[in-house]
Amino acid sequence: MxxxxxxxxxxxxxxxxxxxIVRYSLxxxxxxxxxxxxxxxxxxxxxxxxxxxxxxxxxxFANASLQVLFLTPDLVRVTWQPGVLPVPYALARTRWPxxxxxxxxxxxxxxxxGSSVSVTIRDDGSVRFYDPAGRTxxxxxxxxxxxxxxxxxxxxxxxxxxxGFGEQSxxxxxxxxxxxxxxxxxxxGYTPGTDPLYLGVPLYVSLQPGTASLAFYENSYRATVAIGxxxxxxxxxxxxxxxxxxxxxxxxxxxxxxxxxxxxLPPRWALGFHQSRWGYKTAADVREVAAGFQAHDLPLxxxxxxxxxxxxxxxxxxxxxxxxxxxxxxxxxxAQGVRLVSIVDCGVKCDPHFSLFQEGLEQGAFSTxxxxxxVRAPVWPGWSAFPDFTNPQVRSWWGKQYxxxxxxxIAGFWHDMNEPSAFTAWGSRxxxxxxxxxxxxxxxxxxxxxxxxxxxxxxxxxESLHEMYPERRPWIVSRSGWAGLQRYAWNWxxxxxxxxxxxxxxxxxxxxxxxxxxxxxxxDIGGFSGAPSAELxxxxxxxxxxxxxxxxxxxxxxxxxxxWCWGEPTLSILRDYLRLRCRLLPYLYTLAWEASRTGxxxxxxxxxxxxxxxxLCGVQDAFFLGAALLVAPVVEEGALERLVRLPRGRWHxxxxxxxxxxxxxxxxxxxxxxxxLLVRAGTILPLEEDNGLVLHLYHPGDxxxxxxxxxxxxxxxxxCRVDRFRLVPVEDRLELRWTAxxxxxxxxxxxxxxxxxxxxxxxxxxxxxQEPAQRxxxxxxxxxxxxxxxxxxxxxxxxxx
Numbered sequence: 081m082x083x084x085x086x087x088x089x090x091x092x093x094x095x096x097x098x099x100x101i102v103r104y105s106l107x108x109x110x111x112x113x114x115x116x117x118x119x120x121x122x123x124x125x126x127x128x129x130x131x132x133x134x135x136x137x138x139x140x141f142a143n144a145s146l147q148v149l150f151l152t153p154d155l156v157r158v159t160w161q162p163g164v165l166p167v168p169y170a171l172a173r174t175r176w177p178x179x180x181x182x183x184x185x186x187x188x189x190x191x192x193x194g195s196s197v198s199v200t201i202r203d204d205g206s207v208r209f210y211d212p213a214g215r216t217x218x219x220x221x222x223x224x225x226x227x228x229x230x231x232x233x234x235x236x237x238x239x240x241x242x243x244g245f246g247e248q249s250x251x252x253x254x255x256x257x258x259x260x261x262x263x264x265x266x267x268x269g270y271t272p273g274t275d276p277l278y279l280g281v282p283l284y285v286s287l288q289p290g291t292a293s294l295a296f297y298e299n300s301y302r303a304t305v306a307i308g309x310x311x312x313x314x315x316x317x318x319x320x321x322x323x324x325x326x327x328x329x330x331x332x333x334x335x336x337x338x339x340x341x342x343x344x345l346p347p348r349w350a351l352g353f354h355q356s357r358w359g360y361k362t363a364a365d366v367r368e369v370a371a372g373f374q375a376h377d378l379p380l381x382x383x384x385x386x387x388x389x390x391x392x393x394x395x396x397x398x399x400x401x402x403x404x405x406x407x408x409x410x411x412x413x414x415a416q417g418v419r420l421v422s423i424v425d426c427g428v429k430c431d432p433h434f435s436l437f438q439e440g441l442e443q444g445a446f447s448t449x450x451x452x453x454x455v456r457a458p459v460w461p462g463w464s465a466f467p468d469f470t471n472p473q474v475r476s477w478w479g480k481q482y483x484x485x486x487x488x489x490i491a492g493f494w495h496d497m498n499e500p501s502a503f504t505a506w507g508s509r510x511x512x513x514x515x516x517x518x519x520x521x522x523x524x525x526x527x528x529x530x531x532x533x534x535x536x537x538x539x540x541x542x543e544s545l546h547e548m549y550p551e552r553r554p555w556i557v558s559r560s561g562w563a564g565l566q567r568y569a570w571n572w573x574x575x576x577x578x579x580x581x582x583x584x585x586x587x588x589x590x591x592x593x594x595x596x597x598x599x600x601x602x603x604d605i606g607g608f609s610g611a612p613s614a615e616l617x618x619x620x621x622x623x624x625x626x627x628x629x630x631x632x633x634x635x636x637x638x639x640x641x642x643x644w645c646w647g648e649p650t651l652s653i654l655r656d657y658l659r660l661r662c663r664l665l666p667y668l669y670t671l672a673w674e675a676s677r678t679g680x681x682x683x684x685x686x687x688x689x690x691x692x693x694x695x696l697c698g699v700q701d702a703f704f705l706g707a708a709l710l711v712a713p714v715v716e717e718g719a720l721e722r723l724v725r726l727p728r729g730r731w732h733x734x735x736x737x738x739x740x741x742x743x744x745x746x747x748x749x750x751x752x753x754x755x756x757l758l759v760r761a762g763t764i765l766p767l768e769e770d771n772g773l774v775l776h777l778y779h780p781g782d783x784x785x786x787x788x789x790x791x792x793x794x795x796x797x798x799x800c801r802v803d804r805f806r807l808v809p810v811e812d813r814l815e816l817r818w819t820a821x822x823x824x825x826x827x828x829x830x831x832x833x834x835x836x837x838x839x840x841x842x843x844x845x846x847x848x849x850q851e852p853a854q855r856x857x858x859x860x861x862x863x864x865x866x867x868x869x870x871x872x873x874x875x876x877x878x879x880x881x
Contacts, residue, residue, distance in 0.1 A: 097503065100458040105505040108457075111449070111512040121224035121231065124160075124205035130190050132183045135176075137192055141205055144225065148207075150179040153196035155325045155335050158207065160223055160230065163319035166298045167470070167520050169532055169539075170563035172341030197326050209293075209324065217293055217326050218286075221310075230320035234295075234311040240288040241697040242307050243685070246281030246596045247573060249274050252588040252685065252700035254284070254307045261303040263531050263560045265501035265509050269575035269609040269635075272585040278499060278560045278574045280531065281596040284311070285332060289692045294325040294332040296339070300531040300562060317527055329691055330680060336597050337679020341567040343599050344542070345676040347553045348794035349419055350492065350570070351668045352381025353658055354631035355642065356421075361388040362402040363409050369642060370418055376644050376651065379658045382419040384494055384633070389422070393461035394429050396436060396481045398488065410489020419491035421557075424482075426498045426537055427464030430456055436481065440465060445474045447526075448516045455515045457502035466500055466511060469536035470529050471518035478537075479544020486545070492555040493541060495569065498534040499560045534560030535568075542568035551796045557629065563597065566679075570600035570629055578610025578638075583620050584715040588700040590627055594681025600672075601683075602629030609635050614650045615717065615752070617641065621654055622755040623713040625661045626705045628668070628682050653753045666766040666773065666789055671706045673790035673800075682706060690727050693743060699725050708763040708787075709734075712748060712756035721750050730761035732778050737836050761837070763787065764805040764816075772830030774855075777807055777816065779837025779868070784808050791827045799823040803860075813842070816864035826860045833858055835866060842867035 125142025136149035136156075147159045159165075168174055182193040189202035197217065198210045205222035224231040236242070241253045249272045250257045261280040270277060282297035284305075297303070301317040325335040337343075355373070360366055366383055373380040391397040398406050410420045428437050428446070440446050446454035446465040454465045468474050482493065501509050510530055517529040538558045545554035556569040565571065573589050576582045586603045593601045605624045606617040624630050634641055643654040671682045684704040687696040702712040702724055710731060712724040726742030733740070733748070734757040740746050748756035759765060762780030764787025766773060777785065785807030792800040801822035808815045816833070820826075834855045843850040844865040845858055858864060 097458055097462060100462060101503045102505045104456075104458050104502065105507060108504070108512045109507065111514050117227065119227045121226045123222050123224055127189075127201075127203040127205075130183075130201075132181075135179045135181055137181075137183055137190065137201075139190070139201055144205070144223070146201065146205070146207075148192060148199055148201065150181050150192075150194050150197075151176040151323075152335070152338075153179060153194050154327050154331075155323065155339070156197060156199060156209070158322045158324065160232075160320040162225070163228070163230065163317065164522075164524070164528075165319050166300065166321060167522070168298070169300075169535060170296075170298055170340050172564065172567060173339060209326065211291070211326065215291065217291055218295075218324060223320060228317040230299075230315045230318075232313050232320060232322075234313075236286070236307075236310055237288055239694060239697075240286050241687075242284050242286055242311065244281070244284035244592055244596045245305065246283070246598065247277045247279040247571070247589060247593055247601075249277060249576075249582075249585045249589060251585075252591055253698050256308060258304060258306045261305065261531065263499040263534065263562075265497070265499050266575070267509065269577055271577045271579065272581045279534070279558075279562070279565070279571055279593070279598070281563050281598070282313075283336070283563060283596050285329065285595050287329065287687065287691045287697070289694065292327065292329050292332060292691055294336060296323045296336060296563065297321065298323065298563070300528055302527065302530075329688055330678075333595070333597070333679045333681065340564045340597055342677065342679050343566040343672075343675045344568065345553065346570070346600065346672055347555055348665070348669055349381050349417075350555050351628070351665055351672065352630070353379060353661060354382040354384060354421065354629075355380060356384035356386065356631055356633035357641070358386045358634065358636040359388065360385065363404070363406075366409060366413075366420075370413055370416060372642055372644055373418075374416065376655070378643055378655055379662050380416075380418050382421050382492065383413065384421040384423070384631070386423050387425070387460055387496075392429065393425075393459075394431070394434055394436070395425050395427070395461075396484055406488040406490075410491075414489065414491075420489060421492040421494050421555075422485050422490045423494045423496050424485075424541070425460065425496055426466055426500050426533070427457070427459040427461060427502075428467065429461035430463040430465055431461075437465065439477070440467065443473070443477055445471070445477055447511065447529075449512070450514050450516060455511055457511060459497055459501065459503055467537075467540075468517050469533060469540055470520060470524070472520065474518075475536065475540035476544065479540045480548075482541055482545055483548060486549065492557070495534065495537055495541070495556060495558040495560075498537050498558060499530070500533045531562050534558055535562040535565050538565060538568040553795055553797075561598070566597050566599060571598050572629055572631065572633075573601060573603045575608040575635070576603055578607030578612040578616065580616060580715065580717050582607055583616065583623070583713075584701060586620075586623065587703060587713060587715070590683045591681075591685050591700070591703055594683045595685070597679065599675045599679075599681040599683070600628040602627040602631060604633040605631065606634065606641055608633060609638070611639050612641075613717075614646045617646065618650055618653060618752065619714045619755075622657055623711070625657050625664070625755075626683075626703075626709065626711045626757075628672070630661060649753075656753070663767045663769055666768050666791075667706065667708070670766070670788055670790040674706075674788070686710070686725065686727055693727060695725055695743065696727060708760050708765055710758040710760070712758070714750045714755060719750060720752070721747050722756060724748050724756060724758075726758075730781055731758040732761060732836055733757075734759050739837070759836075761785075762807065764807060768828075769832075770830070771828075772832065773828040774832045774834055775805065775816075776834045776836060777814075777866075779814075779835075780807055780809070782809070785814075791822075792824050801826065810865075813865050813867040816862075816866070818861050818863065820861060831858050831860065831862075832856065833864060835868075838868035840866055841869040 762785035801824035
């Protein structure tokens, strides 16, 4: 244990709380003390009977039962018992149309045939999956049962890359790593390699040339997954239930979204810049920060209020001395286009004079010890009780508490400490494992409910806010969660260290979360727990411009990080990137809408469109933002250029219009004011410039170009509009064809088109000739024909030999 971290922690919380922490740690150890029993792993044993059921089969072995059920032709559910079945908190859908499946005896086992995938179950309990050509897609060895634990080993091929498991700092391709699935608040923050972190998801994507698959284990018990020549998963309890999908990577994410739900479309303001700090203690502090952004001409979307704004850290309260008129402050900021976001912790102070605590006691709302008394653990308010979000009545009660903050002008909510985390002197930083939870009435303990806690806290808030305020979209950002969190909340990546290695790890963490179904995420810019240099903060900021959640946040006692604190030239560069984020909002909002329909992440690995390129498997320092932009952040101190591996195709430099051909490795210039940024050929990129819309056309080469723009009022469930653009080669010219659907009026007063790639030689708009120009104005739904000069090809970048 790091003594310096312990001492700092005591100083932060005070001696009285430190004594509570030691007392709680001793109590937890007594509650969890149990004799350790050795057990011999038990295989399923010989197959005794196999019976067809609608869409699958039920097989009984001597020591276990197996149900195989096709939910779609390419999505199969496999359930091994004994073990309690999961409450389907993760699932958005539990009923599926029947799938026609054949069943017949095959050698030493049974074969189930579907149109896309077939399954064989051997008499020893091993299970294999095949495609229509007979290629093996997945091979599970017979599972083993050890006490309440399930162990499952899946064989891997040499070139398979494994991604996912939610938030983790172990890298992108997890071959050679062991992942722990137990949502945890690491003491003193985390550095690359820390495991576990705040938001694990028992899901991984497997990619190798020619095949891809997704596996989601619907089991919330603590698990460890060792990934080497095999994937060896151990779950501490419950039934062993897995959902297995096969197909191209985008299709896999759609199937997972079919199962666990699509991300909620956020309010548009949430995609702007959020300023936060642990240490804005008064309304005057907040006004000073907002005034600083105005004085320095810096766009700002939201300011976050950390625990200091509460009255004695009591949840849903406001310190009346420090914030005497929260509603007035919120209205003043909203008039400037700035929203207030309030932190909400899950611990309720055990105070007989605190009405929320008394209500919780009267309603039996708190998780309890086996003796029926509410469990207590120390967090920021001191001794605290914890709502049992596995009880629907408690979710409803808790959700109604947000009304008081909304009435004070709070526009969004920041869920923290919801692993749930408790202050401890040693050992696991959560509630005792014997803590009882309702689990929708069937009962269970914290071994099962722990990983679900943040998910269900977000559900309680989202469902109540949606019911109470149907005219607005709930916006919640949560530190913890589980599979299905995307239906209710965004995520941020917790207390990451302020170091260059942590900056690099942020990229793979964001990609992994996206491939785990959590598309809206981002880090504390500059890291949470340290003092970044101006260079490190700037490079982190440049990366964060291209991540969904764009927030600067830092710990109490760290140097101030508002953009003007860095002086020049850093301030001017930060301003340029804040403005770039504003320019990108039409594209980002369209990607958010796309995610809400498909489940596709906004941040994607470079192998997203081309999983057959083995060179892209391990690239974890670059990513796609949607289909159009390839972002290659600078992650090394002092670097002024960087090497980028390009996928196949043609790529335009965003800054210079230089063209590169992939696949190749290329050196890109990266002076301090520039992040390497490439645009895919054929892109029609919508950017907001000078209060209007500019469509940037990038020459598609021999194929077509495409673009989409989604528009609505920015909140609520009112009318919307989808504009679709095609750039079609016709003889010696390019035609821009524009169509639209939806009742929402086009939101921009001015529209321009900017051509990249070749010089415009001839221009027609709606059939009428115009003076040729690289940038020209058009009206909504204009049809544009461009003839390009063939003797003015743009400069090309040189690939790395």
